[in-house]
Amino acid sequence: MHASLAAPMTTKAGFGWFGIVRIGLVQASIGALVMLTTAVLNRLMIVEFQLAAAIPAGLVAWHYAVQLGRPLWGHGSDKGRSRVPWIIGGLVVLAAGALLATQATLMMASTFPAAFALAVFAYALIGVGVGAGGTSALALLASGVAPERRAAAAAVTWIMMVGGIVASAITVGELLKPYSPERLLEVAGGLAAVTIAVTVLATFRLERQAGQFRDSAEDAPAPDFRAALAEIWHEAAARRFTIFIFVSMIAFSMQDLILEPFAGLIFGLSPGESTKTVGQFHQGGILIGMIIAGIGGSAFSGKRAEGLRPWVVCGCLASGLGLGALGLAAVNGPPWPLGINLFVLGFGNGVFAVAAIGSMMGLAGAGENTREGVRMGVWGASQAIAFGLGGLIGALGLDAARRTLENDGAAFQVVFAVEAAAFVLAALLAVKATGGAAMRAAMIKQKREVFA
Template sequence: MTARATPLTWLGIARLALVQVAIGSVMVIMTSTLNRVMVVELGLAASIPGALVALHFAVQLLRPRMGFLSDAGGKRISWIVGGMTVVALSGFAAAGATVLLGTHTGWGLALGVLSFIGLGVGISAASTPLLAYLAERVEEKRMAGAAALFWILMIAGMIVTAGVAGTLLDPFSPARLLAVTGGVCGIALLATLVAVWGRTDGIVVNAFRGTSTPDGRTASFGDTFRAMWEDPQSRRFAIFVFVSMLAYSAQEIILEPFAGEVFGMTPGESTRVAGMQHGGALLGMLIGAVGASRFGTLPRWAAAGCIGSAVALLALAFMPSLGSVGGMKISVFSLGVANGVFAVAAIGAMMGLTVRGKAGGAGLRMGFWGGAQALAYGTGGFMGAALSDLARAFLGSPSAGYVLVFLLEAVLFVAAAGIVLSVQGTSRTRGIAPIRRGIALSEPA
């Protein structure tokens, strides 16, 4: 028989979400605040922080490996704390690298590269076991709500961190940067310890522990990863995650420039437009969480969010020709709502597929899909900016470049909707196959 740990209460889910808040708080310092300091205060090329951010996404391709190792050892809590420690140290080191860039560019770049590699490794080591731990301990009816709670608290934490850190950094000085960043990283690590205090790894049986191949040897990471990829349901969901997140991430980097170049908005006005999208996303998360818990299925809600995002992007693509600022704002808010519905339902579906059919291997499966998400994020932002620039150069119009990107994103969202509905179709007849390439995913006695 498979033993299951006691399901988490809403309070338990909220406490565990502190880890996600901690990760988001350090990320906003490293990917936003330090980005601005490098470009504005230090006068560096924007490509330098851009490359560092892309590097940390590339490193997150380690997520499947980290998930597999947390499966094999069964020590998810240790992985969460260890990973968050690396994240916190990397955040402080990145602040040091930023200060060093002002006087010793070479050494500063070297430390910056190491810091962002550390950020990618730490997020992979903490976030992947965290989501696997959550998936193993949340009742299916609460999965959408748990996903919404995790991401709403993370976004709220990022907003608070950005606001408080921005206030404390004025007037700017290298010493203030180190002090503020060190404080954020220290609080993030403390919040993680509070989140996992008193928690154990429980008695969830790990399906990948002790598995073997036909020749009798213990199954390696490569064996189990191939088994995962050969399962149609797992593979289709990974493709869905990649395609949908590619569209999602491509829009983020061009939205404010679009508002500024096409509609002549000031930086403050375009930032408020981006805030409307984030507000819509929070509303969409609540709609998705409540709706998915009452009727329908998570894949269908994810598909609905994708279709809604596509419709909003199509509307946004028509706004330059209409010259409607109000219409543009409504489209952006609607895009945020649809994005929120899609995000919550997709994460909830991911959690459900992680544990459905058997009790273990949750870390590898969560890492498998998390790696697809990281790859999409890393390429999506670059793709959105690059395609916009290329279209502008060849079509001779700033608005034409943005319109082309919005239309391509809409196509990607429609494709993602079809893919996730096909995942639902396969899940009705079979779960994630427990045996592939002769690897028996057996449970210990």
């Protein structure tokens, strides 16, 4: 037996902070392109074109459904031992899908059947691009960062992703004034070109810096896809964490597709104003919440596996509080301090997200046989399903409430109340799913059973 197969090893120094920031630039590019579809195009369909909220929600849910392929794409990058081509290819496909989605949205006012068919294809491309590129980027991060730095690295990359969303939302909002279809196409094309260029530059020779912080051999072949999934599902901690991710991300995503229509219908904001307001206050709150959770979680949690659990729980509860306040805003209208309310909601979302992602990164390298790609793919698929269902439930719930109550404010209030309750449930699930005992048990079990 090779010595490298007999003992734990670290083959390289791995990523420093500059390498982590470069992966963060990839995440920022993904976030910027997705913002165009979930914010701008979603608002145009509901407010300007007077379509049912279920239509854009269904398209977004479709792009999340396509991401069920995340474990398979992650496994492909595991077996290929090269993740950068998957990252760049994913961003190119994502950018192409965003451009086609923009064109399809603008066609809906005149030729809806053809436009909708094009939109279905475009959102499928978006799902493939996000899934392939995002999963490979996270797997590269998990395998190339030392264990004690994984939570902080996750915080940095997600902060940069939200920063990309905020920057692009504000920039796109400004560039869309005054709004016109021609201007929207120009802005979308420019955004696609910039994000692809940033991704190519950020990943240039990046993989050469990656280390291998694993308890198994670098030369050991990745298991086949079914064996990898079976290994993960038999881990009690990984299974509980998957369920927690599913429930919490449903709560997290139910608001995504209705915030801009809410700003337009209840507060009378134009497309550019609603994009800028939601981006500046909600996404800005997420960014600050992530920064505080990243710094505070690292400073006060140390290396304890359960150290991030209070941050997850508090983030969920703060998000529920922000949604409850938005329910009051829905029936009070413009006198309500919308910006402050969106900031509070975003802050809670940011704290929850970084703490949950930090826990995820801690479990990503726990497998003796499964590689980071397929493990991150499983959790990414759970997240994708939850995001699709959450957005669809929020939009369908809004449509149903508007028809039943015949009052936009009351309809939004009902939906926000349901979202708040979902976050409270997620907080309860987080107590067990992110506990240190469960996470340590998973790692001990893996080490004991690997030769069984």
